[in-house]
Amino acid sequence: MNQNKAIEVKSVSKSFGTYQALNSVSFAIGSNEFFTMLGPSGCGKTTLLRMLAGFESPDSGSILLGGREVVDIPPHKRRVNTVFQSYALFPHMTLEQNVAYGLENLGWNAARIRGRVGEMLERVHMSQMAKRKPAQLSGGQRQRIALARALAPEPEVLLLDEPLSALDLKLRQAMRDELRTLQRDTGITFVFVTHDQEEALDMSDRIAVLGGGEVQQIGTPTQIYEEPVNRFVADFVGETNFLNVDVLETASGQATIRTPFGVVLTVPATGRTAGGRATLSIRPEKINLGDQAQGIAFEGRITNKNYMGGYTHYTLDVMGTELRASRRNASREGDTITLGATVPVGFVPGSARVLAA
Amino acid sequence: MSTRHDVKRYPGLGPLTVLFFAYLYAPLAVVVIYSFNANRIAGVWTHFSLQWYASALNNAALMNALKTSLTVAAAATTVSSMVALAAALAIVRGKNLRFRKLSETIVNLPLLLPEIVLAVATLILFSLVGMQNGMLKLIIAHSAFCTPFAFLPIRARLQGMSLDLEEASADLYADRWTTFRRVTLPLIFPGVFSGAMLAFLISMDDFITSNMLSTGGTTTLPVYIFSLIRSGTSPELNAIATLLILASLVLATAALLAAARGARDNA
Amino acid sequence: MTDSALHATAEPERTPRIRFWHGLSFWGLLPSWVLMGLALILPIAIIAAVSVATRGAHGGFTWDFNLAGYRHILFNEGWTGELEFTPQYLLIILRTFVLAGATTLICLLFAVPVAYFICRQPPGRKAALVYLVTLPFWVSMILRVYAWMIILGKEGTLPRFLEYFGAPAGLSFMFNDGATLTAMVYTYMPLMVLPVFASLEKLDGTLIEASHDLYGDRWVTLRRVILPLTAPGIIAGAILVFVPSLGAVLEPTLMGGGKQMMMGSLVQLQFGGGRNWPFGAAIAMTLMALVMIFLIFTGLRTARRGTAL
Numbered sequence: 054m055n056q057n058k059a060i061e062v063k064s065v066s067k068s069f070g071t072y073q074a075l076n077s078v079s080f081a082i083g084s085n086e087f088f089t090m091l092g093p094s095g096c097g098k099t100t101l102l103r104m105l106a107g108f109e110s111p112d113s114g115s116i117l118l119g120g121r122e123v124v125d126i127p128p129h130k131r132r133v134n135t136v137f138q139s140y141a142l143f144p145h146m147t148l149e150q151n152v153a154y155g156l157e158n159l160g161w162n163a164a165r166i167r168g169r170v171g172e173m174l175e176r177v178h179m180s181q182m183a184k185r186k187p188a189q190l191s192g193g194q195r196q197r198i199a200l201a202r203a204l205a206p207e208p209e210v211l212l213l214d215e216p217l218s219a220l221d222l223k224l225r226q227a228m229r230d231e232l233r234t235l236q237r238d239t240g241i242t243f244v245f246v247t248h249d250q251e252e253a254l255d256m257s258d259r260i261a262v263l264g265g266g267e268v269q270q271i272g273t274p275t276q277i278y279e280e281p282v283n284r285f286v287a288d289f290v291g292e293t294n295f296l297n298v299d300v301l302e303t304a305s306g307q308a309t310i311r312t313p314f315g316v317v318l319t320v321p322a323t324g325r326t327a328g329g330r331a332t333l334s335i336r337p338e339k340i341n342l343g344d345q346a347q348g349i350a351f352e353g354r355i356t357n358k359n360y361m362g363g364y365t366h367y368t369l370d371v372m373g374t375e376l377r378a379s380r381r382n383a384s385r386e387g388d389t390i391t392l393g394a395t396v397p398v399g400f401v402p403g404s405a406r407v408l409a410a
Numbered sequence: 411m412s413t414r415h416d417v418k419r420y421p422g423l424g425p426l427t428v429l430f431f432a433y434l435y436a437p438l439a440v441v442v443i444y445s446f447n448a449n450r451i452a453g454v455w456t457h458f459s460l461q462w463y464a465s466a467l468n469n470a471a472l473m474n475a476l477k478t479s480l481t482v483a484a485a486a487t488t489v490s491s492m493v494a495l496a497a498a499l500a501i502v503r504g505k506n507l508r509f510r511k512l513s514e515t516i517v518n519l520p521l522l523l524p525e526i527v528l529a530v531a532t533l534i535l536f537s538l539v540g541m542q543n544g545m546l547k548l549i550i551a552h553s554a555f556c557t558p559f560a561f562l563p564i565r566a567r568l569q570g571m572s573l574d575l576e577e578a579s580a581d582l583y584a585d586r587w588t589t590f591r592r593v594t595l596p597l598i599f600p601g602v603f604s605g606a607m608l609a610f611l612i613s614m615d616d617f618i619t620s621n622m623l624s625t626g627g628t629t630t631l632p633v634y635i636f637s638l639i640r641s642g643t644s645p646e647l648n649a650i651a652t653l654l655i656l657a658s659l660v661l662a663t664a665a666l667l668a669a670a671r672g673a674r675d676n677a
Numbered sequence: 678m679t680d681s682a683l684h685a686t687a688e689p690e691r692t693p694r695i696r697f698w699h700g701l702s703f704w705g706l707l708p709s710w711v712l713m714g715l716a717l718i719l720p721i722a723i724i725a726a727v728s729v730a731t732r733g734a735h736g737g738f739t740w741d742f743n744l745a746g747y748r749h750i751l752f753n754e755g756w757t758g759e760l761e762f763t764p765q766y767l768l769i770i771l772r773t774f775v776l777a778g779a780t781t782l783i784c785l786l787f788a789v790p791v792a793y794f795i796c797r798q799p800p801g802r803k804a805a806l807v808y809l810v811t812l813p814f815w816v817s818m819i820l821r822v823y824a825w826m827i828i829l830g831k832e833g834t835l836p837r838f839l840e841y842f843g844a845p846a847g848l849s850f851m852f853n854d855g856a857t858l859t860a861m862v863y864t865y866m867p868l869m870v871l872p873v874f875a876s877l878e879k880l881d882g883t884l885i886e887a888s889h890d891l892y893g894d895r896w897v898t899l900r901r902v903i904l905p906l907t908a909p910g911i912i913a914g915a916i917l918v919f920v921p922s923l924g925a926v927l928e929p930t931l932m933g934g935g936k937q938m939m940m941g942s943l944v945q946l947q948f949g950g951g952r953n954w955p956f957g958a959a960i961a962m963t964l965m966a967l968v969m970i971f972l973i974f975t976g977l978r979t980a981r982r983g984t985a986l
Contacts, residue, residue, distance in 0.1 A: 155582030500705025524924025
C-alpha cells in the first residue's frame with residue numbers, strides 16, 4: 054500500500070429530501086490504487102463518485118483530493134476525470150476532438166495537444182479512427198475513447214462510473230483486463246463504481262462495500278470474500294448459506310458454536326458475537342459432497358440439482374435445513390449424485406465464518 | 411409482409427390516402443396553373459403566358475410590402491430566437507423550480523390565445539401609448555407571438571440532450587461559458603435553427619395582427635395580398651401567389667432537411 | 678443486447694443532478710417575462726378593461742364603467758333606451774362553435790385513416806409522406822384560402838367543371854358556411870394529421886395482433902385497441918384544430934362574405950368599420966373565455982385519464 058492518500062472522504066453525509074443517500078461515510082484511497090466502490094443500486098456509490106467529480110456536494114463532511122479540501126471547488130477546476138456510464142462522448146466532435154477537448158481547456162499548446170492525442174489514441178488502439186464521430190463506433194470503441202479522453206489530461210484520479218455495464222459479456226471481460234493494465238501502466242488512482250461483485254473482485258486492489266448509505270467493509274478482494282464482517286457483505290458478495298447458530302464461547306477471533314445439526318465446532322468469527330445467537334456463513338463451494346466430503350461431516354438429501362456445465366449446483370436438505378452446495382465438474386463422477394439421493398456432506402470449519410446475527 | 415391475413419391492414423386506406431394528397435395539393439396546383447394563363451379571367455384559359463409574372467415583378471407596392479414583411483420577419487426572428495433560447499436554457503437547465511411551470515406557460519401563451527384577441531389588444535395598447543412607429547409596432551407584436559415557435563424546438567432539443575455531456579465538459583476543465591459555446595450550443599443548434607425558421611415563416615405568414623396594426627407605410631405582404639383579393643381578383647395575384655408558394659416550399663424543405671441532418675449528425 | 682439493456686436500468690439511483698446552469702434562471706427568464714408582459718399580458722389586461730368601458734362618440738372609448746359592450750351581445754338598445762333581444766350575435770357565436778366543431782370532426786375523420794396508412798409504410802416512404810403532409814402548411818394561410826376562392830368562386834374551377842357537364846352557367850359556391858368550412862378544414866388539416874400520426878406510430882403493433890389473437894375482428898380492434906391508445910394524439914389534434922378554428926378570421930371574411938360572420942371576423946369588424954371598441958373587446962373577451970374553458974376542460978379530462986391509467 055502506498056502511504057500517500059490520493060483521496061480522503063471524511064464523515065460525508067448527503068440526503069435528497071427525506072432520503073438519506075450517504076450517512077457519515079469516511080475512507081481514504083491511496084495513490085496508485087485501483088479502488089472499487091461496490092454496492093446495490095441506491096447504496097450511494099454513484100452519489101459519492103459524483104461528489105469526487107464535483108457534480109454533487111455533501112451536506113456535511115469534507116473531501117480531500119491530494120490533501121486539498123475540494124468541496125467548494127467546481128468540477129472544471131479539479132484534476133479529476135470521469136468515464137461516464139453513458140460515456141458522454143460529444144456527438145458533434147470527432148474522436149480526436151473529443152480527446153483534445155480537456156487539453157484545450159487546460160491551455161496546452163497545439164503541438165503538445167496533437168502529440169498527446171495521438172499517443173492516447175494509439176494506447177487504446179483507435180488511431181485509425183481518429184477522424185470518425187462517436188455515432189460510428191461500437192460500444193467497446195466508445196468505451197476506449199471515453200477512457201482516452203479522461204486519461205489524456207493526466208488526472209490525479211480517474212473516476213469510472215459503471216463503465217462496463219453497457220458492454221456485452223465477452224467484451225466486458227476483455228475490457229476488465231485492459232482497464233487493469235492501463236491502471237498499472239499509468240499509475241493513476243482509479244476509483245471504480247460497480248454493482249457487479251465479480252468485476253470488483255477481479256480488478257480491484259481494495260473494495261469498499263456500500264449499503265444503505267454506509268460503508269459496510271473495506272478490504273482486499275480476498276478479505277471481502279473470505280472474511281466478510283457482516284451479513285450484508287457476505288450476502289451481497291458471492292453466494293452463501295446462512296445458518297442460525299448458538300454461540301457458546303468466543304476467544305481471539307474464534308467462536309465455538311452449536312449448529313442446527315447439533316454439531317459443536319470452533320470457527321473464525323468477526324464482530325460482536327459473544328453469547329446468544331449468531332449467523333454462520335458458509336459458501337456453497339466450501340461444502341463438499343459424496344466421496345469428497347471432509348471435515349465436519351453429516352448427511353443430506355439432494356432436493357434439487359442445476360447442471361451448469363463447468364459446475365453443478367445442488368440444494369440439500371440437512372435435517373430440515375436447506376443448504377446450497379456447488380461442485381466443480383472435474384470429471385463425470387458427480388453424475389452419481391442424483392436427485393433424491395442421500396449423500397455425505399462436509400465442510401472444513403476454517404472455511405466457515407460466524408457473523409453477528 | 412406477404413401474409414394471407416395481414417391483420418394490421420385496413421382495406422381502402424391506400425386509395426383514401428391518394429385522394430387525401432390530391433386534396434392537399436390540387437388547390438395549390440390550380441393557383442400555379444392559372445398564373446400562366448394569359449386571360450384576365452383566370453378561369454378562362456386562353457394561352458400560356460408569363461406576362462403576369464412580369465407585371466408582378468414590376469409592381470412597386472408589392473415589392474414594398476415584401477420589403478416590409480422581410481424586415482419585420484428578420485427582426486422578429488432575431489428577437490424571438492434570443493428570448494426563446496434564454497428562456498429554454500433557464501427552464502430546462504435552471505434550478506428555480508417554482509417559476510418554471512409558470513414561465514413555460516407564459517412563453518407558450520400566444521399559442522393558447524386566439525390571435526385576433528391578441529391583435530386587437532395590442533392595437534388598443536399601442537393607440538393608448540400613442541406609438542407612431544408602424545414598423546416598431548409590428549416587430550414587437552410579431553416577436554411576442556413568434557417566441558413559442560422558436561422556443562419549442564429549442565426546448566425539445568435541450569431536453570433530449572443528456573446532462574452527462576455538459577458534466578463531461580465541466581469534468582474536462584471547461585468553464586460554464588466554454589461549455590455553452592463548445593458543447594451546449596452546437597448540440598442544440600438544429601433546434602435553434604428550426605425554431606428560427608418557424609418564427610420567420612410564422613411572421614411572414616401573419617395576417618390578423620399585421621392587418622390590425624398596419625398603417626399606410628407598413629403594409630406587409632399578406633395584408634397587401636388581402637387588399638388585392640378584396641379589390642377583385644387581379645390576374646397578377648396568381649403569379650404572386652405562385653412565387654410565394656414556391657418560396658415557402660423551398661424554404662420549408664431546406665429547413666426540414668437541415669433539421670434532419672442535424673438530428674442524424676448528433677444522434 | 679438484452680444484457681446491456683438490463684444493466685442500463687440496473688442503477689436507478691436517486692441522484693437529482695446539480696443544476697449545471699446555476700443562477701441562470703433569473704437572467705434567462707427575464708427577457709421572456711418582459712416581452713410577454715409588455716406585448717401580451719398588458720394588452721390583455723387593457724382589453725379586459727376596455728370591454729367594460731364606454732363607447733366613444735366618434736369611435737374609441739372613454740374610461741367610464743359600462744356593461745353595454747357585453748349587453749350588446751344579446752340586446753339591442755332602442756331609441757328610447759329600451760332593450761330588445763336580438764339573436765344576431767348569439768347566432769354568430771353559435772355558428773362559430775358549429776363551424777369549429779365541424780372542422781375538427783372532418784379533420785379527424787380524414788386524419789385517422791390517412792395517418793394510419795402512412796404509419797404502415799416503410800421508413801423512407803413514411804418520412805416522405807409526413808413531409809408531404811407538412812409542406813402545404815408552410816404556404817401562407819391567405820394563399821391557401823385564396824386557392825379555394827378561385828376554385829369555388831364565380832368563373833372558378835369547380836363551376837366551370839360542372840358547366841362542362843351541363844350545369845347552368847354563372848354558378849358560385851362562395852359566401853356561405855360551406856365555403857368557410859371548406860377553407861377551414863383545408864387550412865387546419867395538417868395540425869390534426871401530425872399528432873395523430875405521432876401517437877399511432879408509438880402504438881405497439883403486437884397489440885393489434887394480440888387483439889386479433891383474442892378473436893377481435895378489425896372493427897373491434899379499431900374501436901377497442903387502436904382508438905383508445907391513440908386518444909392522446911387525437912385529443913392533441915382536436916385542440917390544435919379547434920382552438921384556432923374558434924378564432925378564425927380569414928376564412929369567414931374571405932369565404933363567408935360580409936354576412937356569414939364568425940366571432941373572429943366580428944371582432945375585427947368592430948375595430949375596423951363598425952368602431953364599437955367596447956363591444957369588440959367584449960366579444961374578444963368572450964372568445965378568449967370560451968377558448969380557455971375548452972382548454973381547461975380538455976386539460977382536466979386528459980389529466981384524469983392520465984391518472985386513471
